[in-house]
Amino acid sequence: MPTEQVIHAVDDDRPFLAALDRALRTTGLTVNRYVCASDFLNDLDPDQPGCLITDLRMPGMDGLELQKTLQEQQIRLPTIFITGHGDAGKAVAALKGGAVDFLEKPFSEQALLDSVRRALAKDTVDRALAGERAIIRQRCANLTPREQQVFSLVVSDLPNKEIARQLKISPRTVEHHRAHVMLKMQARSVAELITMAFLCGIRELRL
Amino acid sequence: MGPGGWLRQFGLSGARSIAEFQTEPAPVARPTERRTYRIGFGQPELPSRIPDYVDLFEHAPVGYMLLDASGCIERINRTGAAMLGWDQEWLVGKPFSRWISNNDKQLFRAHQHALSGGERCTSHDLRAKNRQGRTVSLRLESTLETNHLEGGARCRSIMIDVSGEQQSARKLRLLQSQLTHVARLNTAGEMASSLAHELNQPLGTVVLNCEAALRLLKSGASQEYEFAEALTQAREAASFASDVVRHLRGFLQGNGELHTVCELSVLVLDVSTLIEADARDNDIELQLEIERDLPLVRVDSVQIEQVLLNLAHNSIEAMRDGGGGPNRVTIRAYRNLPEQIRVSVTDTGPGLGVEHHDRLFTPFYTTKRDGMGIGLSISRTIIEAHGGELWADIDSGNGATFTFTLPSIGGSPT
Numbered sequence: 001m002p003t004e005q006v007i008h009a010v011d012d013d014r015p016f017l018a019a020l021d022r023a024l025r026t027t028g029l030t031v032n033r034y035v036c037a038s039d040f041l042n043d044l045d046p047d048q049p050g051c052l053i054t055d056l057r058m059p060g061m062d063g064l065e066l067q068k069t070l071q072e073q074q075i076r077l078p079t080i081f082i083t084g085h086g087d088a089g090k091a092v093a094a095l096k097g098g099a100v101d102f103l104e105k106p107f108s109e110q111a112l113l114d115s116v117r118r119a120l121a122k123d124t125v126d127r128a129l130a131g132e133r134a135i136i137r138q139r140c141a142n143l144t145p146r147e148q149q150v151f152s153l154v155v156s157d158l159p160n161k162e163i164a165r166q167l168k169i170s171p172r173t174v175e176h177h178r179a180h181v182m183l184k185m186q187a188r189s190v191a192e193l194i195t196m197a198f199l200c201g202i203r204e205l206r207l
Numbered sequence: 208m209g210p211g212g213w214l215r216q217f218g219l220s221g222a223r224s225i226a227e228f229q230t231e232p233a234p235v236a237r238p239t240e241r242r243t244y245r246i247g248f249g250q251p252e253l254p255s256r257i258p259d260y261v262d263l264f265e266h267a268p269v270g271y272m273l274l275d276a277s278g279c280i281e282r283i284n285r286t287g288a289a290m291l292g293w294d295q296e297w298l299v300g301k302p303f304s305r306w307i308s309n310n311d312k313q314l315f316r317a318h319q320h321a322l323s324g325g326e327r328c329t330s331h332d333l334r335a336k337n338r339q340g341r342t343v344s345l346r347l348e349s350t351l352e353t354n355h356l357e358g359g360a361r362c363r364s365i366m367i368d369v370s371g372e373q374q375s376a377r378k379l380r381l382l383q384s385q386l387t388h389v390a391r392l393n394t395a396g397e398m399a400s401s402l403a404h405e406l407n408q409p410l411g412t413v414v415l416n417c418e419a420a421l422r423l424l425k426s427g428a429s430q431e432y433e434f435a436e437a438l439t440q441a442r443e444a445a446s447f448a449s450d451v452v453r454h455l456r457g458f459l460q461g462n463g464e465l466h467t468v469c470e471l472s473v474l475v476l477d478v479s480t481l482i483e484a485d486a487r488d489n490d491i492e493l494q495l496e497i498e499r500d501l502p503l504v505r506v507d508s509v510q511i512e513q514v515l516l517n518l519a520h521n522s523i524e525a526m527r528d529g530g531g532g533p534n535r536v537t538i539r540a541y542r543n544l545p546e547q548i549r550v551s552v553t554d555t556g557p558g559l560g561v562e563h564h565d566r567l568f569t570p571f572y573t574t575k576r577d578g579m580g581i582g583l584s585i586s587r588t589i590i591e592a593h594g595g596e597l598w599a600d601i602d603s604g605n606g607a608t609f610t611f612t613l614p615s616i617g618g619s620p621t
Contacts, residue, residue: 013408013412015409015412015440015443015444015447016408016411016412016415016444018412018440019411019412019415019416019419019437019440019441019444020415022415022416022419022433022436022437023415023418023419026419026422026423026430026433027422057404082411084403084404084405084407084408084411104407105407105408105410105411106407106410106411106413106414106415107411107414107415108414108418109414109415109418109419109422110418112415
């Protein structure tokens with residue numbers, strides 16, 4: 001699996017793309033350049049860590065369409081949008097679609113590097129979380145249906161007696177299942193179990 | 208003379224419809240009429256019908272009026288009196304001109320003059336002030352009474368309240384001018400927006416390349432190739448940006464392709480037609496002073512009309528905001544030098560403060576609440592592209608004058 005972070009830059013304005021490439025490359029980052037969105041999509045390896053910088057207005061597939069396509073393919077690549085002039089409506093749409101940042105030309109190198117750094121950091125966290133999530137899902141799948149029921153009730157902060165009442169089994173049996181859940185999930189405490197439940201979506205985070 | 212007598216004498220329009228009722232056997236009550244008159248069947252006996260006819264006359268949907276030779280009201284029906292807001296009896300003997308608004312008194316004199324000059328029938332729209340002080344627009348259709356011998360000629364008038372009609376016409380004009388304004392804003396907005404986009408592309412390239420070059424220089428790393436490339440590409444992007452600007456200027460200046468030889472007076476008259484209604488709606492007098500035999504000019508007539516229209520609209524807007532006083536826009540066209548024509552637009556509005564004077568022609572500078580601030584700057588670009596000048600003389604508190612010059616091409620219209 002590739003580990004090096006790569007910045008994908010998509011812009012139909014070639015001189016600008018070259019400048020973008022130079023700015024990032026001479027600070028030690030790796031850049032892949034594309035003059036259109038479809039070239040980028042053909043070339044993309046979803047397992048390659050990194051981020052995307054794309055122009056908003058492009059002939060053919062534009063920036064927002066590219067963002068949508070990536071979402072449909074469930075590719076989570078932190079995205080920075082750039083545009084020739086402020087377009088409030090599109091900026092809002094881009095940010096709602098999960099854009100990390102929105103840069104308006106002309107922008108300083110510092111603004112670009114800050115955004116890229118944020119995007120790459122986000123990608124690192126995203127990928128780490130995705131890995132964790134996959135492992136937890138795997139462990140979850142090894143639970144028996146009864147254990148899964150107990151799991152979801154335990155992480156809902158219910159005492160054993162209440163869980164026993166709801167499942168119409170004895171509290172002793174609940175304790176038995178509970179011990180199995182902790183073992184199979186490799187959780188050292190209920191708090192850790194709850195964190196796992198959040199990560200794999202068994203318990204919704206309520207703020 | 209009894210009521211029947213003068214009714215018959217009152218004549219043409221009113222009496223004509225009564226005559227129709229008398230001769231036509233068909234029912235006269237139309238669904239749209241509010242009142243039903245039991246007349247028109249069989250052989251009417253006139254004396255017994257008189258109250259009906261009086262009723263018909265009094266409540267007709269239009270005002271009827273009889274004016275004596277001196278223009279005083281001799282008789283007026285109830286509808287007519289209601290238009291003026293007074294009792295019928297009180298109105299009798301009063302000069303009708305008393306209710307005509309000051310701005311239209313001259314028009315009323317022209318109306319009377321046309322009749323005494325021999326026209327059989329004349330019609331004018333006049334504004335009148337009623338008892339409540341409200342201005343009503345009346346369409347006055349008058350005919351001269353021919354068979355009246357003693358005491359000079361009397362005139363019979365029909366008054367129709369056209370306030371509603373004029374109001375909707377005014378509303379329509381307002382909507383039309385708003386539409387034009389929106390269209391102009393759109394064009395200007397689109398232009399500004401696409402210009403911003405066109406310029407920000409190369410500027411973005413310039414900034415990134417320069418910053419990369421600076422960083423490389425400071426770091427002392429021997430990346431001479433990158434350094435030179437960054438500067439080369441920055442220079443290319445900068446000249447691309449200046450091409451964009453040059454292209455825009457060329458677009459505004461039009462390369463002279465659309466220039467035609469024309470008479471400036473024709474352009475001024477075209478524009479005055481366009482703003483006449485706007486001026487009238489705002490009680491502003493529009494005055495044209497065009498010197499005879501002005502030499503011809505070679506211009507893009509649409510652009511020059513645009514400039515004139517813009518200046519005249521500004522004047523009207525300036526006076527609309529400030530109230531009171533006689534408001535007037537004067538457009539003058541005269542020969543300044545043998546080879547130069549001057550056109551000026553003067554208003555009697557509040558003028559502009561000295562603080563605005565220096566910035567009037569700056570793009571996106573405006574003193575108007577909903578202005579874009581590009582009218583005058585574009586106007587100046589257009590005039591300068593024609594080899595002329597545009598400037599403002601501001602007499603604070605005493606109106607403003609905008610003047611532009613255009614080179615003439617010699618020779619005068621034949």
